[in-house]
Amino acid sequence: MAKELKNYEVHLVEENLLEITGKGDNTLWKNAQVLTDFCSPWDSEKPSKIEFKAVWDRENLFFCFTVSDTMIHIDRKDDSIHSIGSSDRVELFFRSNHAMNPYYCLEIDTASRIMDFVAYPNKKFDFDWNWPQNNMAVKSSIDDSSFTIEGVISILSLKMLHLINDNKIETGLFRAKYNEKEKSIFEPVWISWVNPETETPNFHTPSSFGVLHLIE
Numbered sequence: 001m002a003k004e005l006k007n008y009e010v011h012l013v014e015e016n017l018l019e020i021t022g023k024g025d026n027t028l029w030k031n032a033q034v035l036t037d038f039c040s041p042w043d044s045e046k047p048s049k050i051e052f053k054a055v056w057d058r059e060n061l062f063f064c065f066t067v068s069d070t071m072i073h074i075d076r077k078d079d080s081i082h083s084i085g086s087s088d089r090v091e092l093f094f095r096s097n098h099a100m101n102p103y104y105c106l107e108i109d110t111a112s113r114i115m116d117f118v119a120y121p122n123k124k125f126d127f128d129w130n131w132p133q134n135n136m137a138v139k140s141s142i143d144d145s146s147f148t149i150e151g152v153i154s155i156l157s158l159k160m161l162h163l164i165n166d167n168k169i170e171t172g173l174f175r176a177k178y179n180e181k182e183k184s185i186f187e188p189v190w191i192s193w194v195n196p197e198t199e200t201p202n203f204h205t206p207s208s209f210g211v212l213h214l215i216e
Contacts, residue, residue: 005170006194006210008054009033015057020150022112022139024053024064031055032064038175040191042201047191052173056214061158064150065090065175072110072147073178073186081127084115086178086186090149091203093119093172096162098206104161106131107176110147112140123204132157167214174203 013028020026032053040047049068054061067090075086087109095103100121107115116136118129135157140149158164173193178186190201196208 003207006037008035008052008210008212010054010056010061010212010214012215013055013057015059018055018057018060018062018152020062020137020139020152022141022148022150024066024148024150028055029053029064035173035193038173038191038193039195040189041195041197043189045189047175047177047189050175050191052193054212056155059155061153061155061169061212061214062151063092063153064148066146066148067175068146069177070145071179072142073180074110076111079113081115081117084109084113087111087113087176088147088178089115089176091172091174091176093174093203093209094158094161094163095170095172095206095209096165097170100204100206104131104163106136106151108138108140108149108151110140110142110149112138112149114138119204132160164214167216169212169214170209171212172203172209174208 011031018028032055035052038050051066053064073088075083089109091107093105102118116131117127119125135154138151175191177189181187194210
């Protein structure tokens, strides 16, 4: 029997009233369910608190990560895929079905840099692909106790990519945290909403996904 996917309810808000600022301070976020159920199955240390929220207004899906962390690592050599992929970031993966052929990945660091790509089974990544233009935006901010990454994705683009089925979006929610082990040598800790129950860290597997359920 297939394992039931974890579920997060995305509540409906009034259209055209939520403008992202990167601070997650719009009053409409009070309508959102607060998700804090993140784990790091491959690391003995409990990760710092992560809050995820999402709402929608029939035109757009809005999301917000607030991470209680002030020791932020960002690779500023350039804006390349390698640089973003070596920085503290949050991630959203979307798939149309369990086969994950294909699935779509958004990885966003604390400078609002986006690594978006399409992926296929066995970690085949196409970094030349981009999310449909003008259908996604992110902003971020850092304060003295946390960082926030806030984003908006059009419902139209999710439908174009066949990612909404019966008002449900199969989604992986993740964080990469880089800790300095030696001078200028950083190693990642991998954090996930859903424990994929893999021996080694792996977000690119069907067992790492849950469901964002758009509630009317």
